[in-house]
Amino acid sequence: MTTPNPVLQAEHLVKTFGTGHTAVHAVNDVSLKVIPGELVVIKGPSGSGKTTLVSMLGALLSPDSGSISIDGAKFTELNDVELAALRARKIGFIFQSFNLLEALSVEENILFPAHLSPGGTRAAQSRADALLKKLNLEHRRDASPKTLSGGEKQRVAIARALINQPQLIFADEPTGNLDSQSGQEVMMILHDVARDQGCSVVLVTHDPRVEDIADRILWLEDGALRDRKSEQxxxxxxxxxxxxxxxxxxxxxxxxxxxxxxxxxxxxxxxxxxxxxxxxxxxxxxxxxxxx
Ligand SMILES: Nc1ncnc2c1ncn2[C@@H]1O[C@H](COP(=O)(O)OP(=O)(O)OP(=O)(O)O)[C@@H](O)[C@H]1O
Ligand SMILES: [Mg+2]
Structure with a gap:
């Protein structure tokens, strides 16, 4: 059986913050590939470079050196407009702190990224309806994010990340602010997204339950990937x-x-x-x- 082409490919990524004796080598020569539908978990101690790495992989932060391509498109060969379009169409983000817009309703938050997709919000409306239903948010469609529980807020953030049918989802500690049951739900939704929709998921988490659902676990330590056996x-x-x-x-x-x-x-x-x-x-x- 041949291995499918990677949807994400990163080579020799380096990111240093600051200079001289205060320089922090946040990511130090990281290379990785993610294939379609794969759920890859990144773990590592606090400060080991996980957020810096996924920010670069998701085109939110430029590396100092190294290359990243998504679906064959190399970031360094794209201008700012093309990179923004790639981010909007192919990448979804989920953050620990939800990052919802409080002035907008649940439905409007979910539809927000569709402004940047071909067809706009009109074409996305049926997808929003389906996501509201799937993530059990229909009854909260017109609510303000302020009035939602943590679990509901994160489900809205997941729906927003999925609205443009991305090929990749990056989730940085999405269960960090949730109680145990809501955290479990979020994990299972991300698992379903990878398995049923073929969307690759790169998940940074400390949640031990992911071991049961991850296709692969990467260990980041001092900005570099290390082999670490699960029995350790x-x-x-x-x-x-x-x-x-x-x-x-x-x-x-x-x-x-x-x-x-x-x-x-x-x-x-x-x-x-x-x-x-x-x-x-x-x-x-x-x-x-x-x-x-
Ligand atoms: N904008 C920045 N300016 C300076 N240093 C930074 C910046 N962002 C991150 N760092 C430093 O880079 C290192 C890696 O940070 P990063 O946030 O990627 O770690 P992390 O693995 O996500 O940690 P945590 O598990 O606590 O979220 C840390 O030492 C951090 O202080
Ligand atoms: Mg982090």
């Missing part, structure tokens, strides 16, 4: 929800009585900080370190 996980238990969290990639921590606790989400961290003693029931293995 250092699982610990989130003391609030009980979910396993990889201590190596976790970003949410709290110190309590000299013990470091690790959390899967902001929501769990906040619950813990409000009343730590509620969650730290002593057991023989010590708090939060139960065998998994």
């Amino acid at each position: 996980h250092s699982w610990v238990k989130d003391p609030v929800c009980g979910m396993r969290v990889d201590e190596w990639t976790a970003t949410l921590f709290a110190e309590h009585q000299g013990e470091r606790q690790v959390f899967c989400s902001q929501r769990c961290l906040e619950k813990f900080e409000a009343n730590p003693d509620l969650y730290l029931i002593p057991d023989t293995e010590g708090p939060g370190k139960s065998a998994l």
Whole structure:
């Protein structure tokens, strides 16, 4: 069987912020390929360059050197207008903080990128209707984003990312601000998008549940991709929800009585900080370190 042509191809990407002794080598010689319909997860410690890498892959940030092409179009060979058109038609973004426009309704937010697509919003209306239905947002169609739950906001952001039927979705910690169940829903939607629509998904996340749905996991450390075997996980238990969290990639921590606790989400961290003693029931293995 032949391997399909990659939809995304990046070679020797480098990005440095600052100069001299304050320079930060955020991404340091990264090459990767993503094929159609693939769900690729990028993991790595905080500050390892994940956001910088996906920003470059999604044409939001220029690399210092290296090349990126999407569907055969090399970014450096496109002018600004062509690059903006490629971004609008072929790429969808989902961010941790949703980035919805509060002055617009749910439906208008979803349709917003269609202004830049051939056929405009008129041609996109039936796709918006289908997405509202699929993502269980029909009853919130005219609502302001302000009135939505976190999970609903992220589903609107997913619909907006999908409205122009992109070939690639980049999602940077899309479940970071969600409770466990909403986070699970978002993961499953992204999984379906890759499997059913052949849209490739590049997902940055610390959520341990993605291991079950990812086609491939890439490990970024100090701006470079590394081989890391899954058995090298250092699982610990989130003391609030009980979910396993990889201590190596976790970003949410709290110190309590000299013990470091690790959390899967902001929501769990906040619950813990409000009343730590509620969650730290002593057991023989010590708090939060139960065998998994
Ligand atoms: N605009 C910028 N100016 C200066 N330094 C930057 C800038 N953006 C990122 N950096 C630095 O580059 C490094 C990589 O940052 P990046 O945001 O890509 O990490 P990350 O892996 O996404 O981290 P996190 O998991 O915390 O989101 C960090 O040291 C960061 O401080
Ligand atoms: Mg980041």
